[in-house]
Every structure is written in structure tokens, then in C-alpha cells.
Amino acid sequence: MPTTETNRDWVSAALDAVEEWVVVVDQHAQVVFLNRPYRQFLDVTPETSYGRPVTEIIENTRLHLVLKSGIAEQGRLQEIQGRHMIANRYPILEQGQVVGAIGTVLFHDTHEWRMMNTQVRALMSELDFYRRALDNQQSGARFHLSDIIGHSAVMRQLNDKVKKIASGDAAVLIRGESGTGKELYAHAIHLLSDRSHNSFVKINCAAIPENLLEAELFGYEEGAFTGARKGGKPGKFQLADGGTLFLDEVGDMPLAMQAKLLRVLQDREVEAIGATQLKPVDVRVIAATHQPLEDKVKAGMFREDLYYRIKVVQLELPALRERREDIPALADHLLERLARRTGRHKPKLTAQALTRLLEHDWPGNVRELENSLEAAFYLSHGHKITLQSLPETLTHALMPAQQPGHTLRERLAAAEYEILKEALAACNDNRMEAAHFLGIGKSTLYDKLAKYQL
Numbered sequence: 001m002p003t004t005e006t007n008r009d010w011v012s013a014a015l016d017a018v019e020e021w022v023v024v025v026d027q028h029a030q031v032v033f034l035n036r037p038y039r040q041f042l043d044v045t046p047e048t049s050y051g052r053p054v055t056e057i058i059e060n061t062r063l064h065l066v067l068k069s070g071i072a073e074q075g076r077l078q079e080i081q082g083r084h085m086i087a088n089r090y091p092i093l094e095q096g097q098v099v100g101a102i103g104t105v106l107f108h109d110t111h112e113w114r115m116m117n118t119q120v121r122a123l124m125s126e127l128d129f130y131r132r133a134l135d136n137q138q139s140g141a142r143f144h145l146s147d148i149i150g151h152s153a154v155m156r157q158l159n160d161k162v163k164k165i166a167s168g169d170a171a172v173l174i175r176g177e178s179g180t181g182k183e184l185y186a187h188a189i190h191l192l193s194d195r196s197h198n199s200f201v202k203i204n205c206a207a208i209p210e211n212l213l214e215a216e217l218f219g220y221e222e223g224a225f226t227g228a229r230k231g232g233k234p235g236k237f238q239l240a241d242g243g244t245l246f247l248d249e250v251g252d253m254p255l256a257m258q259a260k261l262l263r264v265l266q267d268r269e270v271e272a273i274g275a276t277q278l279k280p281v282d283v284r285v286i287a288a289t290h291q292p293l294e295d296k297v298k299a300g301m302f303r304e305d306l307y308y309r310i311k312v313v314q315l316e317l318p319a320l321r322e323r324r325e326d327i328p329a330l331a332d333h334l335l336e337r338l339a340r341r342t343g344r345h346k347p348k349l350t351a352q353a354l355t356r357l358l359e360h361d362w363p364g365n366v367r368e369l370e371n372s373l374e375a376a377f378y379l380s381h382g383h384k385i386t387l388q389s390l391p392e393t394l395t396h397a398l399m400p401a402q403q404p405g406h407t408l409r410e411r412l413a414a415a416e417y418e419i420l421k422e423a424l425a426a427c428n429d430n431r432m433e434a435a436h437f438l439g440i441g442k443s444t445l446y447d448k449l450a451k452y453q454l
């Protein structure tokens with residue numbers, strides 16, 4: 001059994017062998033140990049340094065402060081003899097009492113640190129690239145119900161409903177404003193269902209030109225048209241066979257395609273373009289929309305029979321402003337995700353910044369929160385996100401009416417803001433109706449609402 005003395009020698013020898021510089025102080029902030037590389041850099045010996053106050057031996061040290069606060073400091077910049085270093089400092093505890101402190105200097109020069117950081121970042125972005133490529137290839141569901149953040153009453157009710165309906169085969173229509181998490185829920189339902197071991201396939205009905213949508217959905221046979229791929233191509237329905245097909249932005253599907261989709265859903269058979277035979281498919285459909293489909297049905301732009309077929313179960317996702325109590329947890333989760341992706345520390349939101357996030361109306365919902373935090377994350381210095389690091393859309397969300405200017409442009413903007421607010425109130429926040437009421441197009445209204453953060 002080695003004695004305490006030989007143990008101590010052994011530990012000193014071990015600490016001398018590492019590249020990092022190590023310093024240990026007692027509870028009076030006097031040096032009790034400096035490893036050899038650190039002694040060489042400081043040009044001291046044990047005889048000239050041990051027992052002396054650390055502040056006399058190491059320039060800009062904070063070990064004496066760590067002794068007082070009992071709080072560790074990590075990754076701090078420290079300048080010694082004109083060189084910048086990255087230092088870590090930890091209190092040493094014995095039975096809950098601070099009995100000393102230990103400091104390490106990781107990179108002796110910020111250049112060394114920057115090189116390392118650049119390498120890590122390059123690796124992380126490479127990893128991100130391959131992860132995304134893999135996701136696209138598998139086209140699978142990635143998000144579980146547990147990945148959906150929200151403990152507000154409305155979210156708890158929603159999640160209870162999801163658990164009840166997920167296992168069946170009923171068609172689900174997910175409704176909610178843009179960025180509320182409709183796709184996330186589609187993933188979660190698939191993963192909770194009996195189809196989870198089969199494919200989850202997504203198609204965005206708004207993003208694919210009308211003339212290509214049929215081929216995308218139902219596939220084509222070899223020679224079906226000029227330019228058709230040799231061997232043909234399976235459609236999303238065939239790819240999702242046994243699994244789930246997620247029809248995003250279903251409200252934007254052209255009428256002709258709606259008729260074909262309805263037939264497939266009723267007969268459970270698909271006919272690829274150029275095929276002579278129908279093929280059976282077993283697909284559960286989850287559709288999503290940010291538009292009021294009833295209005296589209298009334299306007300003759302969406303088939304009523306298809307509407308009833310896809311909305312066997314309806315899920316209404318709340319806007320973020322209707323569940324503000326979830327904002328702190330969501331912000332924390334999104335910052336954690338950013339930190340993991342970039343290999344940086346997760347910054348903390350200052351109280352002021354958090355208050356601002358809680359006040360904002362979030363027309364773009366969780367996606368807007370995510371984008372705002374990402375911008376702030378890159379703008380912030382150190383470990384904090386302050387009010388100043390938030391994007392201008394949040395900090396300058398002072399409405400024109402609150403700050404009426406003098407110029408014609410400012411006064412017109414203030415009047416426009418008031419008119420929009422009144423129209424929304426008169427139409428119970430129904431944007432389609434408000435656009436109609438004001439005699440402007442829907443997209444013009446959306447642009448104006450975004451401009452004034454309404």
C-alpha cells in the first residue's frame with residue numbers, strides 16, 4: 001500500500017507530465033503546487049513560489065476570488081506576460097467547505113485555441129451535413145412527442161389527444177399558423193403509431209409545380225412521357241406503403257389533383273402515370289394546413305368530399321402567443337439545440353431579454369422564436385443573450401402608433417397600423433375575412449401584419 005507521501009509524489013509527477021498548466025492554492029490563496037510546465041513558463045521554482053500568495057506569482061489570477069465565491073469559472077480569457085490564455089478555475093471542496101482552488105490553463109495562446117475551435121467547428125458542420133443527408137435519404141420521422149416542448153394546459157390537452165388517436169389509422173388534419181409545429185406533430189404521430197417501423201414520407205403540396213405533382217404523388221412508368229426516367233419512378237404513395245404520408249400545405253393542392261387524391265384514399269389503389277394497372281397501397285394520411293380550409297371549400301377551391309375524408313381527426317395547434325408560459329422552456333430547448341450543433345456554450349437569457357420574448361406577439365410562432373434566438377446566439381458575446389443582442393424586429397417592435405413621427409410616411413404608417421388592428425378585431429382575428437373586409441389580397445395583408453408585428 002503506498003504511503004500518503006508517495007501518493008503525493010506520484011500525483012505531482014502525473015501533473016508534471018501533462019501539457020496543461022496546473023496551479024493549486026490553499027484556503028488562504030497561497031500556492032501549494034505548480035506543475036513543471038507552468039513553473040517553467042513563470043520562471044519560478046517550488047522554493048520561490050510555494051507558500052506565497054497566488055496574486056504575487058500569477059498575473060491576473062482570479063483563484064483568490066473563486067475561493068471566496070465557491071463558483072467555478074470555465075473557459076475564461078486571462079492575460080499573463082502579454083499572452084492570452086484560456087483558463088479554468090474550480091473551488092476544492094471538503095465536506096461542503098471551500099478548502100482551496102485549482103486552476104488550469106488549457107491553451108497557452110488564443111491562436112492555439114482558435115485553431116482548435118476552427119477544427120471543432122469544421123467537424124461539427126461536416127457532421128451536420130451528413131446527418132441532414134441521412135435524414136433526407138431515409139425520409140423518416142425524427143421527432144418524438146417528447147421532443148415537443150410545451151407544458152401549458154392547451155399543449156397538455158393536445159398531447160393527450162395525440163396519444164389517443166396515434167395508434168389508429170384515422171386520417172389526421174393538423175391545423176395551425178405557420179411555424180406552430182405541424183410537421184413535428186406529424187412525425188410524433190407516426191412514431192407513436194403501429195406504422196412506426198415503416199416509412200414516414202413527406203410532400204409539400206405548395207412547393208411542387210402543378211404539372212409535376214401527379215408524378216411526385218403517384219409515380220410513373222418507364223416511357224410514360226418524354227424525359228421519363230428509365231425504369232420509371234415510384235410516387236410518394238408507393239414509398240409510404242405500410243407507413244404514413246404527410247401532405248403538408250394540403251390547402252394548396254390544385255383541384256385536379258384533389259380529385260385523384262380522393263380516389264386513392266377511397267379505393268386504396270394507385271395508378272402511376274402510364275401504368276395499365278392499379279396497385280393496392282396501405283397508407284395513413286396526415287395532412288397539414290395553415291389556411292382555413294372551410295373558407296376554401298366555400299370559395300370552391302377545395303373539394304368538400306376530400307375535406308371530410310382528411311379531417312377524420314383534427315388537431316388544432318395553438319399559436320405561440322396563446323401559450324406564452326411555454327416560451328422560457330422553448331427558448332432553453334432551442335438554445336440547447338444551437339449549442340449542441342455549434343459546439344459552443346449554451347448562453348443564458350438575461351431577465352430583460354426573456355421579458356421581451358414573453359411580450360412579443362410571435363406572428364411566425366416557434367419558427368420565429370428559433371430564428372430570433374439563432375441570430376442572438378451568433379451576435380451575443382460570452383455566455384449571455386441580452387436585450388441588445390435580440391434582433392431588431394423584437395427590440396424595435398415599438399409600433400408606429402406608439403411613436404408617431406412627423407413625416408407623411410410615419411403618419412401614414414401609424415394610420416395603417418390602427419386600421420389593420422381594427423379590421424382584425426372586427427373579424428375576430430380571421431385574416432381571410434380581414435383581407436376581404438379591407439379589400440386587399442391575402443398576401444398583402446400578411447406582409448402588412450408582419451411589418452407591424454400584428
Ligand SMILES: Nc1ncnc2c1ncn2[C@@H]1O[C@H](COP(=O)(O)OP(=O)(O)OP(=O)(O)O)[C@@H](O)[C@H]1O
Pocket residue numbers: 147148149150176177178179180181182183184185248288290330333366367370
Ligand atoms: N413545441 C415545439 N417544441 C420544440 N420545437 C418546436 C415546437 N414547435 C415548433 N418547433 C420548431 O419550430 C420549427 C417549425 O416547426 P414546424 O416546421 O413543425 O412548423 P409548421 O407548423 O409545420 O410550419 P409551416 O406551416 O411553416 O410548415 C421547427 O424547427 C421545429 O423544430
